[in-house]
Amino acid sequence: MQSLSPADVIQRQLDAYNAKNVDAWLATYAADAQQFTLHGELLAAGHAAIRSRVLSRFAEPDLYAKLLQRTVMGPIVVDYERITRNFPEGKGTVEMLCVYEVADGLIQKVSFAFGEPLLMVPGA
Template identity: 35%
Template structure:
């Protein structure tokens, strides 16, 4: 039984450390990121993911996320997260990470409220 939470936790730790190389290494080269309710990926591929997080996320000094609750169902890891630094007030999001062979292959972001 593989620990599907391992790459999800590693990417969260790297996100909070703003360690782009460590963050990207948790994702499959064909990663697809969805911002629901979109049916097409907002970001496709590891290079696009790196470019986006380098300029749009890791440049924010106060950026960090904490997991309020985590659930694992098969190869899906579902995190209820609170994100700081993106807006005046922290906001909550549910993220479903799909893990295969120790890498995140898809992620669906569901904004709360």
């Protein structure tokens, strides 16, 4: 069986995220994977912590990540995405840079840079 390219792994992750399939989404991550803010704080480490972090997102009815651009350099995949979210203040979007490191067909580390949330104007 041929292993998936890093871009294929990240696409599977994105597809599972948009399907809100936590098991398929976690299957793209190494068991000891780590999530960070870009150049900073550890957000979650390991499947249990990563699962807990994403389950609240998957509960949002309008959650959807639209891929705007993808760059691949060896095992590093950088996605620029616009995420539709249900914020406490209402439905909106936030832009994100997601920097993934893939090894052995799984996401090992990912760092996120978050833009400013933009609320949608009803009826616009």
